[in-house]
Amino acid sequence: MAKKSRRDILRYSAAGVVTAATAAVGVQGATAATSAAAPEAAAADPRDFDEVYKSKKIKGKHNPDGKHELHINNKKLALTRINTLFVPEDGSPPHVGVGYISAINHYDPVEINDTTHRDGLKKLARKVVDILGDAELSDQAAQEHRH
Helix, strand or coil: CCCCCHHHHHHHHHHHHHHHHHHHHHHHHHHHHHHHHHHHHHCCCCCCEEEEECCEEEEEECCCCCCCEEEECCEECCCEEEEEEECCCCCCCCEEEEEEECCCCCCCCEECCCCCCCCHHHHHHHHHHHHHCCCCCCHHHHCCCCC
């Protein structure tokens, strides 16, 4: 049997410790990723929808950062958030609110918020379907633009 020096023992021991630590960090990271994903999936916004409107599948997802997602027949439609003046049709006073526009409803923003316009994203999806008629979104509809 070969004689081991103290230096060899320390070197192999250190390598074993690094290997064990790397494995522990990897397991911890995988566990954290799994547990972090579970609450996110369970915390769906009650305003989210996935339904058919006028023979088109509309799907909307509200995101806490305001970057809501909208799909028409499984094609993404890029939305742009703007602050704009709304003049309600019901005669109530005009107000500044957060509106969302797309390439389809560019000059007709739809207000989306947590209170009086909770269904704004669904209203926007239906408006887009009404405008599209029999046409479909192109792949370019997913390209975001800024104002």
